[in-house]
Every structure is written in C-alpha cells, then in structure tokens.
Amino acid sequence: MKIILDAMGGDNAPLAVLEGAAQAVKEYNVGVTLVGDEEKIRQCARENKISLEGMELVHAGQVIEMCEEPAKAVRSKKDSSLVVGLKMLAEGQGDAFVSAGSTGALHVGTSLIVRTIPGIKRPALATVLPGAGPFMLLDSGANVECRPAMLEAFGVMGSVYMDRVMGIENPTVALVNNGAEESKGTELYREAHQLMKVNPNLNFVGNIEPRDVPSGAANVVVCDGFVGNVILKLSEGMAKTLLKMIKTSMTSNLLGTLGLLLGKNSLMQVKKAMDSEEIGGAPLLGAARPVIKAHGSSKAKGIKNAIRQAKTCVENDLCGTMEVALTKLQSEAKGE
Amino acid sequence: MKIILDAMGGDNAPLAVLEGAAQAVKEYNVGVTLVGDEEKIRQCARENKISLEGMELVHAGQVIEMCEEPAKAVRSKKDSSLVVGLKMLAEGQGDAFVSAGSTGALHVGTSLIVRTIPGIKRPALATVLPGAGPFMLLDSGANVECRPAMLEAFGVMGSVYMDRVMGIENPTVALVNNGAEESKGTELYREAHQLMKVNPNLNFVGNIEPRDVPSGAANVVVCDGFVGNVILKLSEGMAKTLLKMIKTSMTSNLLGTLGLLLGKNSLMQVKKAMDSEEIGGAPLLGAARPVIKAHGSSKAKGIKNAIRQAKTCVENDLCGTMEVALTKLQSEAKGE
Numbered sequence: 047m048k049i050i051l052d053a054m055g056g057d058n059a060p061l062a063v064l065e066g067a068a069q070a071v072k073e074y075n076v077g078v079t080l081v082g083d084e085e086k087i088r089q090c091a092r093e094n095k096i097s098l099e100g101m102e103l104v105h106a107g108q109v110i111e112m113c114e115e116p117a118k119a120v121r122s123k124k125d126s127s128l129v130v131g132l133k134m135l136a137e138g139q140g141d142a143f144v145s146a147g148s149t150g151a152l153h154v155g156t157s158l159i160v161r162t163i164p165g166i167k168r169p170a171l172a173t174v175l176p177g178a179g180p181f182m183l184l185d186s187g188a189n190v191e192c193r194p195a196m197l198e199a200f201g202v203m204g205s206v207y208m209d210r211v212m213g214i215e216n217p218t219v220a221l222v223n224n225g226a227e228e229s230k231g232t233e234l235y236r237e238a239h240q241l242m243k244v245n246p247n248l249n250f251v252g253n254i255e256p257r258d259v260p261s262g263a264a265n266v267v268v269c270d271g272f273v274g275n276v277i278l279k280l281s282e283g284m285a286k287t288l289l290k291m292i293k294t295s296m297t298s299n300l301l302g303t304l305g306l307l308l309g310k311n312s313l314m315q316v317k318k319a320m321d322s323e324e325i326g327g328a329p330l331l332g333a334a335r336p337v338i339k340a341h342g343s344s345k346a347k348g349i350k351n352a353i354r355q356a357k358t359c360v361e362n363d364l365c366g367t368m369e370v371a372l373t374k375l376q377s378e379a380k381g382e
Numbered sequence: 383m384k385i386i387l388d389a390m391g392g393d394n395a396p397l398a399v400l401e402g403a404a405q406a407v408k409e410y411n412v413g414v415t416l417v418g419d420e421e422k423i424r425q426c427a428r429e430n431k432i433s434l435e436g437m438e439l440v441h442a443g444q445v446i447e448m449c450e451e452p453a454k455a456v457r458s459k460k461d462s463s464l465v466v467g468l469k470m471l472a473e474g475q476g477d478a479f480v481s482a483g484s485t486g487a488l489h490v491g492t493s494l495i496v497r498t499i500p501g502i503k504r505p506a507l508a509t510v511l512p513g514a515g516p517f518m519l520l521d522s523g524a525n526v527e528c529r530p531a532m533l534e535a536f537g538v539m540g541s542v543y544m545d546r547v548m549g550i551e552n553p554t555v556a557l558v559n560n561g562a563e564e565s566k567g568t569e570l571y572r573e574a575h576q577l578m579k580v581n582p583n584l585n586f587v588g589n590i591e592p593r594d595v596p597s598g599a600a601n602v603v604v605c606d607g608f609v610g611n612v613i614l615k616l617s618e619g620m621a622k623t624l625l626k627m628i629k630t631s632m633t634s635n636l637l638g639t640l641g642l643l644l645g646k647n648s649l650m651q652v653k654k655a656m657d658s659e660e661i662g663g664a665p666l667l668g669a670a671r672p673v674i675k676a677h678g679s680s681k682a683k684g685i686k687n688a689i690r691q692a693k694t695c696v697e698n699d700l701c702g703t704m705e706v707a708l709t710k711l712q713s714e715a716k717g718e
Binding site: 112113115187190191222224225227229231232233235255256257258259260261271272273275276277278279280281282283284285286287288289291292295296298299301302304305306307308309310311312313315316319320 | 448449451523526527558560561563565567568569571591592593594595596597607608609611612613614615616617618619620621622623624625627628631632634635637638640641642643644645646647648649651652655656
C-alpha cells in the first residue's frame with residue numbers, strides 16, 4: 047500500500063510530517079510518497095536525522111497557504127504539494143492522500159481533481175470523536191454553507207461509514223439543533239429535518255441537543271460545516287481547559303496533590319482519549335478515492351495517526367463500499 | 383426590590399420555581415411576585431411544605447409550552463404566566479422578570495411588551511460562562527437567524543456589560559469563526575467581521591477559534607444564537623461527560639480510586655464551576671427593563687441563582703447603564 051503525503055501541509059510542516067511519516071513507515075508497514083519541495087525535505091530530514099527509508103520523494107515547488115482563497119489557490123498553484131498529490135491519487139499513483147494543509151483547498155481540490163462518488167456533490171469532512179462512545183460528526187468543517195439536501199446526504203454517508211467500517215448495525219442518525227422540537231433551528235435545519243425524517247435509509251432519531259452530543263446519544267451527528275467545526279474545536283478546547291482546571295484545583299491543597307499523583311495514570315488515559323492528535327485525521331466522505339485531512343496543528347503523532355486512518359480506509363475499501371452502498375440506496379429509492 | 387417570577391416556566395415548574403423562590407427570598411432579601419396558576423401554586427406549596435412568605439401571587443391561567451411557535455403563543459395566550467409577567471414589568475409592577483420558560487417566547491415577548499433600548503432591534507441572550515476566566519457569550523440562543531449588524535450590536539452590548547457590570551476595563555471582543563483569517567466562515571461572519579473591525583467602540587481582537595473560547599481568550603465572544611446555543615450546551619455536555627469519564631477511569635484501579643477519594647473536593651469545585659445551575663440565568667441584553675432567562679431544566683438552585691442575577695442587574699441599573707452607554711456611543715459616532 048502506498049500513501050501519498052503532503053509534506054508541506056500544516057502548521058508544523060515539513061518537520062512534523064517527516065517525523066510522523068517515518069514512524070508510520072516503521073509501525074504500519076506502508077509505503078509513503080512525500081510530495082513537496084525536495085530540497086527543503088532533504089535538508090529538514092538531514093538536520094533532524096530523520097530516515098527517509100521506505101519513502102519516495104516527488105517534487106512540488108509551491109505551497110498553498112492557510113489564508114489563501116481555496117478555489118483560486120487550487121486553480122493557480124498547479125505545482126503545489128496539495129494539487130500534485132491529489133493528481134497522483136486521481137491517476138492511481140497511490141492508494142490514499144493525507145494532508146494537514148488548508149481544509150478549504152483540500153476540499154475544493156478533492157472535488158475538482160479526485161472527483162466524487164456518483165450522487166454526491168460535495169464531500170464532507172467526517173470525524174470520529176471519542177466522548178462516552180465513539181460517534182461520527184459530519185460535516186466537521188469542509189462545507190461552511192450548506193443546503194438541506196446536503197445535510198441529508200451527510201446523514202446517509204455517515205450511516206454507511208458507521209455500519210460498514212465501524213461495524214455498528216443500523217446506526218442512529220441525529221441532526222444537531224437548539225431544541226428537540228421539529229420547529230427548532232434555522233430554515234436550513236428545519237428543512238433538513240423534514241428530508242431526513244422520511245428518508246428510508248436513515249435510522250433518524252430526530253434532533254440532538256448539543257449537550258447530548260459528547261455522551262454518544264447518536265452514532266452519526268449531522269450538521270453544517272460551520273457548526274461542525276465549532277463542535278469539533280470546542281470539544282477539544284473544553285477537554286484541555288477542564289483538565290487544566292482539575293490539575294490547578296487539585297494541586298491547590300495537599301490532599302488533592304496526593305490524589306492527583308495517585309490518579310495521574312487515569313487522568314492521562316482520559317486526556318489521551320480526548321486528544322485530537324490520537325484521532326489523527328478525518329476522511330473526506332464522498333470523495334472517489336481516500337482523502338484524509340489531518341489536523342492543521344498536527345505534530346508527528348497526528349500525522350502518524352492520519353496515515354493509520356488512511357490505511358484503514360484503504361483496507362476497508364471505504365470509497366468502493368460507499369459507492370456500492372449509495373448506488374444500492376439510489377436504485378432502491380427509484381424502485382419504490 | 384421586587385422580582386417578578388414566571389412560576390409555570392421550565393421543565394420542573396412549578397415545584398423547582400417555588401423552592402428556588404423561597405430560598406432566594408431568605409438569602410437575597412428580595413420580594414418575589416409569583417405569576418401563574420394560583421390554585422396549582424398553592425397546592426404545590428402545600429404538598430411540598432414550601433413557605434410562600436415574602437411572596438405575592440398574581441394569577442395567570444395559561445402556560446406557554448416549549449413546543450409552541452413563539453410569536454403566535456405570545457400573541458394568543460394573553461393570560462399566560464410569561465405574558466402577564468412581562469406586562470407587569472413593562473408597567474413598573476416589579477424591577478425584573480425571571481423565567482425558565484420558552485426562550486423564543488421570552489425573546490419575542492420581551493421585544494413586543496417590554497420593548498428594547500433605542501438603537502437595539504433584537505435583544506440578545508447573554509451568558510457569562512466560567513471556563514479558565516469568565517467571559518460573556520452572546521447571542522447564546524435567542525436569535526437563531528442573524529444579520530451582520532446584529533452581531534456587531536451584540537459585541538457592543540457585551541462590551542458595555544463586561545465593562546460596567548463586571549468591571550473589566552476595555553474588554554476584548556472576538557467573533558467566533560472556523561479560522562483566524564478574515565476570509566473564514568459564512569457570509570454572515572465575513573460581513574460581521576468587517577463591521578466589527580472598524581467599529582471604534584469595540585476592542586475587537588478578530589476571530590476566535592472555538593477551541594480558544596473556554597480558555598477565556600476574549601472577554602466577549604460574539605456569534606449568532608444557533609451557534610451560541612451549540613457552544614453553551616456543548617460546554618455543559620462536555621463538562622458532564624469528561625467528569626464522568628474521569629470518575630470511571632479512576633475507579634477502575636485501586637490507586638485511582640484512592641486518588642479520587644483524596645481529590646474529591648477539588649473535582650467537586652471544578653464541577654461546581656462548570657455547573658449551569660450555578661450560573662443560573664442569562665440577561666436579555668438590549669431589553670428596556672431587566673429580563674432574565676433561567677435554564678429550561680433549572681432546579682431550585684438554578685432558579686435561586688437566576689433571581690440573584692436579576693438582583694445584580696437591578697442593583698447595577700443594567701438597562702439604564704446600557705442605554706446611556708449606547709446613546710453616548712451613537713452620538714459619538716454621529717459626531718465623527
């Protein structure tokens with residue numbers, strides 16, 4: 047298996063990407079093709095004593111920055127690591143593409159270059175989150191403006207993923223909203239609710255209030271990419287702030303300090319469970335071939351785990367499975 | 383001081399409301415006027431041995447339910463506890479109104495009956511949240527659909543509140559967004575950013591990513607009511623889920639169990655700091671007179687703390703202060 051890796055994407059590139067790639071090559075038995083500025087990559091590897099064994103290098107002289115307008119950047123920077131990498135994936139020169147670069151550019155680039163599964167107009171960023179029980183949140187940041195039918199499609203794709211890849215039979219699907227009643231929310235959410243309610247391919251359990259999201263009240267949690275990004279990043283921030291508050295509160299007295307020492311391993315376990323670096327990456331569901339977005343602030347561990355995610359998607363033939371499942375659903379819908 | 387209290391509002395009314403009112407009367411030295419079904423209130427008080435000393439009763443035969451369409455409910459249920467209470471406030475028969483009932487109905491009713499401060503079209507639900515440092519989140523659930531100028535006005539009102547009521551000089555104001563760059567977010571957020579950036583009355587620090595919200599990176603955090611409600615309720619849910627995960631993880635081994643026993647007080651402190659019942663209520667900023675929304679699921683403590691909030695708003699002449707500050711800002715803006 048060969049994973050194409052955007053060596054220049056993310057806040058800590060190329061160093062964190064090279065470190066993560068080196069760890070992944072060792073641990074996961076995958077081949078990695080690094081795409082990016084060859085000279086910079088070799089220099090970084092040399093300076094930091096990172097072995098590039100098991101990795102190929104493909105030169106790409108440009109980098110798409112986080113602040114660039116996605117569509118414009120993808121169209122104009124043909125020699126960027128992101129565009130070159132996506133083209134290689136589209137042409138079959140690798141099994142999956144991983145990038146910690148701009149979500150917007152990766153999303154637009156995937157739609158334009160890798161294309162989508164028939165019936166899906168816009169891929170969705172789908173993150174499996176820990177919480178009390180793992181659940182899939184989508185869209186978690188790719189489509190900030192959505193139409194009701196897009197939310198419905200997110201529900202179907204999330205449902206297929208949780209069923210076929212995560213092995214959760216007949217997964218429950220819920221729509222994020224500011225109340226349980228159908229009448230709640232903006233027009234987008236009210237209309238999406240009506241579509242999802244009558245969709246025979248969804249085990250739709252109605253609206254989910256944000257307070258019930260972390261407890262794993264539904265297997266698939268659907269929302270637009272703006273709200274999804276808020277949920278994703280706020281969860282991360284809350285976990286960090288709370289664990290810090292607990293530490294501060296416990297070390298403020300002797301008994302607490304002792305308690306912290308004794309319970310440290312347990313707290314570390316929870317911290318690890320909530321760590322975005324552990325999750326590593328989120329697949330762009332609906333893409334014709336596996337594209338994984340790693341967290342923009344990924345360190346080596348985040349990159350390594352995103353490569354693990356990519357490997358899982360390839361092993362499970364995520365895109366083929368998704369396409370077969372969606373085609374079946376569509377033909378069933380026509381047959382009714 | 384007299385606080386008008388919606389005795390029928392919220393999931394646990396009237397029992398929790400009566401209990402909370404009785405505690406508040408004792409602790410805060412305020413008078414309370416209970417508005418609601420007189421017979422039911424007296425029966426509930428009798429059955430649960432709650433003293434109604436220090437409280438007046440005003441009969442209102444109807445109740446606005448959570449699922450009702452707000453504007454229709456306010457217009458048609460003239461004899462509801464919410465409408466009768468708001469009318470009493472508008473007519474000066476009390477200093478503030480507290481309700482745990484429907485946010486939508488309270489919002490519409492406040493605009494229609496109590497009216498708003500000149501220059502403010504729609505009041506915003508403003509919650510002061512704990513986190514690493516207390517910050518104000520608005521709108522936290524009243525206006526689910528917003529225009530850019532509304533977000534700008536929320537920033538100004540939140541700024542005045544944190545300055546005049548909370549004593550934070552020149553408070554920082556940030557706009558929730560899915561990235562730090564100005565180009566990020568939906569059209570609403572991109573346009574609001576431009577308005578806030580040039581507003582001389584705002585110490586605007588730009589976009590805030592949701593992961594930085596709980597750490598208190600800004601004193602005032604601005605967003606639309608749909609996103610604000612997600613932030614408010616997800617914070618609550620995350621705190622609950624995380625503390626539960628920590629407890630489960632610690633009690634799974636002997637050392638951890640011991641650590642939990644020793645650190646219990648510290649953990650309880652954090653739990654208390656994150657407890658929505660402790661916050662109690664959120665003022666509707668921009669209303670001409672003090673209106674406080676208590677959490678719909680408030681128990682006695684939540685109601686009591688919402689009454690404390692109301693008392694603070696009256697003591698600080700929140701509405702008068704807000705009006706003077708906004709008028710000054712408006713005349714300064716004209717003079718430029």
